Amino acid sequence: MRERQVHGIVRPKNAASTALRLILFAVLGLFVLYYLMPLIVMVVTALKPLEEIRTGTLLSLPRDITFEPTLRAWNSACVGVRCEGLKPYVWNSIAMVIPAVVLSTMLGAINGYALTKWRFRGAAIIFGLMLFGAFIPFQVVLLPMARTLGAMGLAGTVPGLVLVHTVYGLAFTTLFFRNFFISVSDGIVQAAKVDGAGFFGIFFRIVLPMSPPAIVVTVIWQFTQIWNDFLFGIAFTVGDSNPVTVALNNLVASSTGVKEYNVDMSAAIIAAIPTLIVYVFAGKYFIRGLSAGAVKG
């Protein structure tokens, strides 16, 4: 008894604790199946010919694997009246996401720096007011935004979407950088000020070189949010300028001809791949972004 208690709180091993351990793994395993099942179904369905989809079931593995549906989803499936697959819309999304992420991240970085390291009068109130923008239901800005984009000549364009995503991403990016810079010691900045370094000098030579973690978290968060956006895409773009999420929805919802589930699933995978890749390779930072988005400091 005594010897077994050497490992802290680990209780003596007996049949009951072994059984508990087994139940624990069984439950965890069941949840693994639950979370993976839709992904497996998507991949399996995407690789099956239509004939096998009708005769088989959701989970039956493809007998002869075909990439034809995937190719069709990429470059010839019909989205509305245009039958060029998702390819042009993926390019729209790329053309939207890169400038929007770069702009909102840069503005967020400089805001976060100015708000924490150069605390001027009213900085806290300005931050509070900006932060609120992260929490509004976007339905409340849709109508004025549509009119404003129209007045600016940006209605139905990718640059219009870049503007929208940059503006409504600012609250998040400023929050991320502010929370990061608040944990950076003021001493180093004060010392640089004593040495005569100015606002931008300190930013570019001292603060920015220590910011890669914050930059990575922000870029990943913004990339995922903007790539996955649907509401702004559907409200502010038309046909040719749709981002991939809107095109995917149109492709799946189109009811002409035979329903090609394998093409639908291929299209869904195409739309999901960029964010999934980011998640697999940088999941750690993604999780950090999630918790930074939830816990303010």
Place this chain on the structure above:
Amino acid sequence: MARTPANLFMRVRRVDLWLPKLVVAPSFALSLFFVYGFIAWTIYISFTRSGIMPRYEFAGLIQYIRLWETPRWYVALQNLVVFGVLFMAICMAIGILLAILLDQRIRAEGVLRTIYLYPMALSFIVTGTAWKWILNPTLGIEKLMHDIGWESFQFDWLVDRDMAIYTIVIAGVWQSSGYVMALFLAGLRSIDDEIIKAAAIDGAGPIRTYVGIVLPMLRPVFLSAFITLMHLAIKSYDLVVALTAGGPGIATDVPATFMYSYAFQRSELGLAAASAVMMLITVMAVVVPYLYSELRAGRK
């Protein structure tokens, strides 16, 4: 730039007094205009008779009266309550359960965590498309059950007026429960091991340790998970569109789809604005006190 002895000691250059304000100004101006200005604009539209085009003569509460006389609005609200309550409760339950289980020194924790959380990286449109196929009444899960021998199995919630809203709960929980898990796991990790050891020495079983001692210490985590989930539930537009498109009929309409439909399909701008304002008020009622207390706590 000259470093004369006079300004050597903590003398901030003049330009640095207004530069910080200058760099924040564009972002602040953008949020004043695009957030506060637009909210005011929407509120104003909601007090007019705007139809296809905005009209700016003040018309009082007419749109709000119309809104609260529209049966479809009640369908949307009822769906939001059903969806919201179930979505939040089940996400919390699964998230907390998984966090506690993963906290038991599991060797494969990293892999499991990754699997539990990956749906969060997906677009709700992708999730909706996948679940629409899985829940397909003829070829989906029903056929799977028939083929493994359960001939009488029936699952047609997706096209059943009364049950379709629950399919949205199923897909929503699948997508977001991993997130709650991640929040609580981080919370559990921040709790001092000594407390858990002390409870074990006192003879408290694992369930009593967690329910009676550990979870009450995670009050802030509950709060932020609750805020985020509620926010997701009220904003849930994509998932409904992808999974049921609000149907069958208007059976799964929620305020977000209601607003969109009146604004962009039925061209009732005034009514759409009124419904958007109702959504804003609901979110603000929860978020503003939360933000206020968080920011105050942060200042201390």
